[in-house]
Amino acid sequence: MKKILVVLLALVLALAMVACGDNGDAKDTETNAGTDTTLDTTVDTAADTEGGDVAAVMSYADYMAAELDAPVVIEAYVQAKQSWWDNKATIYTQDQDGAYFIYEMVCSEEDYAKLVPGTKIRVNGFKTAWEGEVEIASGATFEIIEGADTYVAEPVDLTEVLGTEELINYQNQLASFKGMTVEAVEFKNGEPGDDIYVTLGLGGASYSFCVEFYLTGTDTEVYQTVSALEVGNVVDVEGFVYWYQGVNPHITAVTVVG
């Protein structure tokens, strides 16, 4: 009787352990089913590289000449990272000739960490335009060019170009705008924590700028400084020449000069 009882107990204990293990596995799988988009993303590349064919890398001039929705392959240097989520990265890149905004390219979190400013990458995707912003569309792929040189752009002074048709030629480049007067500062949600919309005036004209929360975060000097700006302040700003229904630079640095 006692032996039987001991064997029975051991058996039940073993069963309990096994059942516990199974339970954990099932939970993991369920979680994956529910949050499945975190693992994959749609890939849209210009060239089929499986067969060894590598599409020719385009110059900036070729890229600009390409029609919207055309396949493009470019090489450029990472200038800033805007966001990563769900294996998709949005970044600003630039070379000595021009700049490229790359929206939600396929990128693991591990690779995202490697994309420090200056890193040279090759991007394979499609050219598109969203609300006037010319960019490489969601789903592009990239590779880091090992052993390549690095390049971090200096801001180009576009103060005199503001309000002219020439400005669009600098789309997405790191630029500076000097002696701008603050006309309005508006938090997207009415309080800090999200984007800040800034209206800056120059020569009687007003221009829309933005502190893009995903690009800068809220704890940065630029976010804090812009939050504290008052109407009438005169500022020098740096930022990427983003476009949304017209020029809408994403501010990365600001200095109050008056």
Place this chain on the structure above:
Amino acid sequence: MKRILSLVLLMFVLALSFSSCHGAKKRDAFIIPDEFDTSKNYEISFWAKNDTNLTQVNIYKKAIEDFEAIYPNIKVNLRLYTDYGRIYQDVLTNIATGTTPNVCITYPDHIATYMTGENNVVPLTDLFVDEKFGLAGSEVKFEAPTKEEIIPKFLEECKLGTDYYAVPYMRSTEACYVNKTYVEKLGYTLPDVLTWDFVWEVSEAAMAKDADGNFLVNGQKTMIPFIYKSTDNMMISMLRQLDEPYSTSRGEILLFNDTTKSLLLEIAEHTETKAFCTFKIIGYPANFLNAGQCIFAIDSTGGATWMGSDAPLVDIPEENMVDFETAVMTIPQFDAENPKMISQGPSMCIFNKEDPQEVLASWLFMQFMLTNEVQISYSQTEGYIPVTSKAQESPEYKDYLSREGEDNDFYYDIKIKAAKLMIDNIENSFTTAVFNGSTSLRDAAGQLIENVTKSVRRHQNVDEEYIETLYEDMTSLYHLDNTELSAGTVSSLSPLPLESKLLISALCTVWVFILVYLAVSTIKKRKNT
């Protein structure tokens, strides 16, 4: 004595195995306290979504202020979002770290995923009817609606399995905002109910250009006659209107069928001519509509204040605005006699916490968001409607609806027309089945249209073979090939599996043996002594 000790030890080990089986991470189910402890202070977090609309933000803040005045021992911390997707992502991240908000604006689809952890989301069925703290309960210190006063159709959308896990906060549907001026300029008259055939026909007619490449209808270089904001809704609505399958209530995926294929091929045809495009590819429908570059803009009634020549909220430069007459219509239909449109809009759920009093505080706040003042004021910010009959039938709300077009701000005609469109079509609205994975299925439905549209624009061949490959890609990408797992939430509410039943039976049997053995031993000992 040794034997007894051994047995006690074994029982201890067995008890340990029991407790480890059920996991230290599991939170106990919420039990409604008998009283709300007003002697202690509670701090709760509320993650809310607004439509980039500061009036909505201020209504949230006012509601919190008013609630805190009634319950001074509860402090509500507001965290604002402008995107449901971001709330969803942040909640998932915080479930893993045990730092979920107390109250959260959400979609029922999302709740199904939140429920993959045990007792994460508080079931509300019992709370609704609790005598003291239930909806309009005796201990509730404000005038809340009763359960019966929540529009039943909206409340049912918050039921997962057998329990309610959310309450509706606002409801909206999609509307087609039409540039009536251009429709008539093209020689057409708007029908009472838009049909897909009509929209496609007018859209194609609008593509005619002059010798300089300007579109005849607007004299501009840009014209995208038909833009759909939410392509997942587009596919879901088309299938529902045709009574074609999308999924079963238990999570069986039926989206990838022949009707879907033919719909995609038709969309491809109109993309080829550039008569159709999507928000994700080109931009906001409102911006193109207001610039006279779109004729049929489909977006939520919750975005009505951005639509039309006199829209109070505008994103495009003033000089790009074009003057035209806007018609607010139901989305295109396949059967004009039997219109169907999606019911959407935010709901609210409560996350479970260690302290039931904190959960009760959360429930009281959530209930406060259903009061007339909050419901009416928030619904007036956009083309939303209140979710209670108590608010909908109030003189204040009826007066608001009657003053359509008195100004281009609070009484903006497009906004009030959009709200009326929803009110008039509550019975024609529908929702899709909610299960763990329904968010992914919805994403896949939209992605089918996005991919077809992108591919056509990129001059790729979109034919039946392409669609078949797309089905495979979407199935794999969104893990839709395992319907049993997709229906995880439903199964979690189902009876125990056979293995578990056998294990529990075995454990019970052993315990009976142990007790019998102990009893016999004790009796024997007593007899011996």
